[in-house]
Amino acid sequence: MMLNSLIMAMGIAIGKIIISLLSAFAIVYFRFPGRRLFFWLIFLTLMLPVEVRIVPTYEVIAGFGMLNSYSGLIFPLIASATATFLFRQFFMTVPDELAEAARVDGASPMRFFFDILLPMSRTNIAALFVILFIYGWNQYLWPLLITTDPSMNTIVMGIKQMFPSGDDVADWPVIMATSILAMIPPVVVVISMQKLFIRGLVDSEK
C-alpha cells in the first residue's frame, strides 16, 4: 500500500511539475496564437470538483483500459492549473534583462529555460513538490473508485477501511497510530526539501 501511494504521489508531483513548467514557459515567454485561450482553458480545471465529474472521468479511464493501473491513478489528477499558475507568477518576476541577454547572446529559448529559468525556480519547484506529493499521497476517492485489485490499494484507503461502519465500535488508538505512520513519507519529503529552501536562502545572500 505504501508503495502504491508512493508511486502515485511521485507520479502526480513530477508529472504536474514538468508539464506545468513547460506550459508556463510557453505562455509567459512567447506570443503565439491561442496563448490566452490556453491559459484560461488550463485555469478552468480548478473550477469543477472531482466529485462532479467522477462518473464520466471513470468512463474515460475505463475506455482506455486504465482501471487498476498507475496511469489511471495518475493522469486524471495531473490535469490541474495550480502549478501552471504558480510558475507563470514566478516567471513574471524574473527580470527581463536575463531573457534579453540570452536573446542577444543568441541562446535558444530552451537553453535559456534550462540554464537560467529552471535553476532560478528551484525554491518554487521544491515548495510545489512538497504540496503535490502530499496531495497525491492523501488521495482517497479516485483510487477507491478505479481500483478493485487489492494490490493497487493506497495507504489512505487502508486507513479508511479501519474506520468503523455505521454505529459499530472501532479501535481508534490503532487507527490514529496508523495515520501517523502514514504521515512519515510526506514528512520525509518535507524534511529533504527543506535543504532546498535553505540553499535558496544562502544563494540569495551571495
Add this chain to the structure above:
Amino acid sequence: MIIKMVKNFLLAGVSTMAFAAPALAQTEVEFWHAFTGRLGELVAEQVETFNNSQSDYTVVATHKGNYSETLNAGIAAFRAGEQPDILMVFEVGTATMMAAQGAIKPVYEVMADAGAEFDQDAYIGSVKGYYTSSDGEMLSLPFNSSTPVLWVNRNKLQEAGIDPNTDLSTWEQVGDVLTQLKDEGVDCPMTTAWQSWIHLENFSAYHDTPFATKANGFGGVDTELALNSAAQVAHISAMGDWAKDGKFIYAGRRNEGGANFRAGECALFTESSAGYAGIKAEAEFDFDVRPLPYWKAVADEPQNTIIGGASLWVMEGQSDEEYKGVAAFLNFLSSPEIQAKWHQDTGYLPITKAAADLTREQGFYDANPGTDTAVIQMTAKAPTDNSKGLRLGSFDQIRGIIDEELEAVWSGDKSAQEALDSAKERGDQLLRRFEQANR
C-alpha cells in the same frame, strides 16, 4: 468514437499497467460492499466461509468506501460496462435502484433463472418488505438491517432515585422519567441518533400512520409526504418542549449521540439496534435494551418498526454462470447459521425466522438479555401499508431537509407544525423531480 481515436493515439505512448485477470477454473463473483473496520472483517469471513464451502464459485469482496461512495462506484462501473455482480446499496437508495430497470436484475429473477431454491416466505416480513415490489417479489436481498430501540443507562436512573426497571413502553412514561431526571440534576436525560429515521419514519410506522401517500411510495412515484399529520406534530412538539427544558439533548444528525451515551453522560438514548456491539464494548455501566416507546394517546398498542441499513442488488449484464454463483452466494448468506452468527456478532436483525429461532436455541438471548427486543418489535405484528417501509426518490435529500427543519424545532426557531409543513413542502418538490425523471 472520439474516445477510441484518442485511445489509439495515446496507447502508443502510454504503457498501461492494467492487470489482466488470470483465467480461472472457478467462476468469479464480484461483490462490492461498504463495510469497514470490524464489520468489514466479518463480511470477509462470510465470503471466505462461502468460498471454502464449495468449489464452483469464488466470491471476491471489495470495499468501495461508504454507502454513497459504493453506490457511485457501482453507477460509474455500470456506465463503463465494468459493474460487479453484487452491489450493496443503502436503504435510501432503494427507489433509485428500483427505477433503474436495465441496470439491475431482481433477486427473485436471479433465483428463478438459476433454478435455485428460494422460499420468500422464509424471510421476516417487515425486513424483506422494504425491498420487495408491491406484489411481494423480492428485488434485493436484505443484508444488514437494524431498527431503532431505546437504550437505558440503568445506573443513571438509579442515581436519580428512579427504579431502573421502571416501565418505559410509552412516551408518556418516558416524559415523566425525563422530568424526574432533570429535577435530579442529570445533564443529559435523553439523546438520539438518526432523528429523521427514528422520530419520524419509524414513529409513523410504529403508530400505523402514513409517512407518505400511496402506501409510503410503494404504490407509485406520484407519492407525497404525509409527515405533518397530527400524530407526528404532537411527537415532534413534545420533543421540542423537552429540548427547550434540557430534557432532550440534540447531539447531531448522525450517531454523534452514541459517544455521549457510551460515555455514561445520558440516561436514555434512541438508537439503532446495531449500536449493540459499540455500547457493550465501551459502556462502563449497566444498560438495558427496551422497545421503542409509543404514545398511548395515539395508538393502543404499537405496530412494527421499520428497518434501516443496506441490501444487496444484483447487477444486469453478467453471464448465466455468474448468476448461478450469485444465487448460491445469496442463499448461503440467508442460511440460518450465517444469519444467526451475523445477528449475534453485530446486533443487526436476522433476515429469516429460522435464524432468529436458531439464535434463541443457541441460548444467545438468555446470555445477552435485550438482544431480542428488536426482533420482537419487528415481528410482533404483520406489517401494514404504513409499516412495510419507505419507497421515496431523492430520499437522502429529503432526510437532509427533515434534519434542517427538526433542528429549527430543537433550537426553538420554529414550531413543530411549521417545521413539518415546511419539510413536506420542500420534500414534495424533490419527489416531483424524481417522478419526472422516472416517468
Add this chain to the structure above:
Amino acid sequence: MEKRVTFKGIWLPLLLVLPQIVITAVFFFYPAGQAIWQSLFIPDPFGLSMQYVGLGNFEYLLSNSYYRASFVTTAVFSILVTLVSMGVALYLADRLIKGPGVYRTLLIWPYAVAPAVAGVLWLFMFNTRVGVVTWYLGLLGYDWNHVLNGEEAMGLVVVASAWGRISYNFLFFLAGLQAIPRTVIEAAAIDGAHFWTRFRTIVFPLLSPTTFFLLVVNIVYAFFETFGVIHTITSGGPQQSTTILVYKVYSDGFVGQDLGSSAAQSVILLVLVGVLTIIQFKFIERRVHY
C-alpha cells in the same frame, strides 16, 4: 500582464503547451463537458434515460429561496477561509523565515494529515458533550454547541477548512519571502522602519505575485474543495447555516444522485467563480508588482 521581452516562434510554444493541453482535454474537458451537458436534462444516474428539460434545472434552483440563501453563506465562508488561512500563514512565514527549520517542518504537517483523518479529529475535539475542546471551553464558562448554534458551526468549519490550508500558504509565502534579497529588508530595518511600514512598503509589494497567486487559488479552494470537511463536521447544518454551494453540489449529485440539479449547480458555480477570477485578473493583478 505581458512580458516585454519574448522569444520568437510559434511551433515551439505550441509544442510546450501540448502535453498539458492534451491531458487537460482528455481527462478534464471531455468528462467535465459530459457532466455539464446534463444540466439541461433530468437524467437517470445509470445513463439509461434522459429527459430534456432545457433550462428547467436552473429555474428550479433559482426559484428556491433556500438555494439563493446559500450564496450568502458561501460568500461569508469563502471570505473567512481565505482571510484566515492567508493571514495566519503570512504572519507565520514572516516570523519564522529565520527561525530553526524544525518550526517550518512542523508547520507543514497539518497539510500532511489525510483529510479523512483530520475531519474525525475535529469531530472528536468539538463533540458537544465529550469533546476535549468543548470541555475546556466549558471550564471557561462557555457552552459550546455547534449542532444547534449556526455561528459556532460556521466558525468550526472555517477553522477546520483553513487549518490545513495555512500550511499550504505558509510554504509558498516562505518560498516567496526567500526570493527577496535579505539586504533589502535589512536596509529597511537599519533605516528604523517600523515592522508594519517595512512590511507594507517592501515585503508586501515584493511578495505580491505570490500573494495574488494564493488569493486566487485560496478563493477557488474555499469555493470548490471544502465540501468534505463540511460533510464530516456539520452536514451543512444546523438548519442551513453551513450549506455552501459546493456542498449542495456534492450532496445532491454524489450522495443523492440528482445529476441534473447538481450539474446545473456546477454551471452556476463555475460562472460565478469564473467571473470572480476574471475580475481578480483585471483589477487586482494591476496592483501586482512583477
